[in-house]
Amino acid sequence: MKRVWTISTLALALAAPALLAQPKQPAPKSKGETEALQAVFGTQDPDGRIKACEELLTKYADTDFKALTLYFEAASYQQKNDYEKMVVYAERAIQADPKQYPSLLMLAKGIAQRTREFDLDREEKLTKAEKYAKDGMEIAKAAPKPNPQITDQQWEQAKNEYIAQGHEALGYAAMARKNSDGAIAEMKQALDLVPDPVTMVRLAAAYDQAKKPDEALSLLEKVMAMTDLHPSVRQFAQAERVRALQLKSGGAPPASATAPPQVEIKKQ
Numbered sequence: 001m002k003r004v005w006t007i008s009t010l011a012l013a014l015a016a017p018a019l020l021a022q023p024k025q026p027a028p029k030s031k032g033e034t035e036a037l038q039a040v041f042g043t044q045d046p047d048g049r050i051k052a053c054e055e056l057l058t059k060y061a062d063t064d065f066k067a068l069t070l071y072f073e074a075a076s077y078q079q080k081n082d083y084e085k086m087v088v089y090a091e092r093a094i095q096a097d098p099k100q101y102p103s104l105l106m107l108a109k110g111i112a113q114r115t116r117e118f119d120l121d122r123e124e125k126l127t128k129a130e131k132y133a134k135d136g137m138e139i140a141k142a143a144p145k146p147n148p149q150i151t152d153q154q155w156e157q158a159k160n161e162y163i164a165q166g167h168e169a170l171g172y173a174a175m176a177r178k179n180s181d182g183a184i185a186e187m188k189q190a191l192d193l194v195p196d197p198v199t200m201v202r203l204a205a206a207y208d209q210a211k212k213p214d215e216a217l218s219l220l221e222k223v224m225a226m227t228d229l230h231p232s233v234r235q236f237a238q239a240e241r242v243r244a245l246q247l248k249s250g251g252a253p254p255a256s257a258t259a260p261p262q263v264e265i266k267k268q
Contacts, residue, residue, distance in 0.1 A: 026064030067097035104136030112172035180210030
């Protein structure tokens, strides 16, 4: 699951006006390209944003903003829960710029989340996801603030969100390998950076996998008590709670709750 269009993506969007205004930075080469970029950054719905990205990449193939545009297109497909196209465009983004860490982390989390214990290519996929996660986190940690208008506090929060995605991806990979302790450690690191109910439920699932239903139930109670919880996340938490209760009672628990590929979490 992915938090989309939160402060981290906002930071990239805010970077655009500054980049357009600074001649020493990547810049559009014509008025038409400027308008095409504004359409990419200004369109709110995913289908409209995808169309704007394609128009920009078709008309201005040599744009300095190719990697960023491909990232926005990948994120739009992710918002539509289209995993296959998300992968295609995120991989194109890192081909255009190997240091495009939002795309690296998006790929890491998406691949790890969808890899299952008995997949024949499990190790190949998890190894790729782990490399993307580690590379993306290292690049993000050292990334400079893209726009002076962003406060230091905002940029620190944005970087924390990116790095949290990396830890979540490593947690998913550990769960796919039945490495419960590793999954718990990674999910805790993600939560230390960004308190997020989805990650809390994932941590509860890791506790259940480790046969620690009391820890899972304690965490799930906190999630269920949230008044502004997204309905899909509440359903996800309720399913994991059933699993924890059955595990606690000594019965055979159902499979771990599966969340929808994406839920947009609105932070207050």
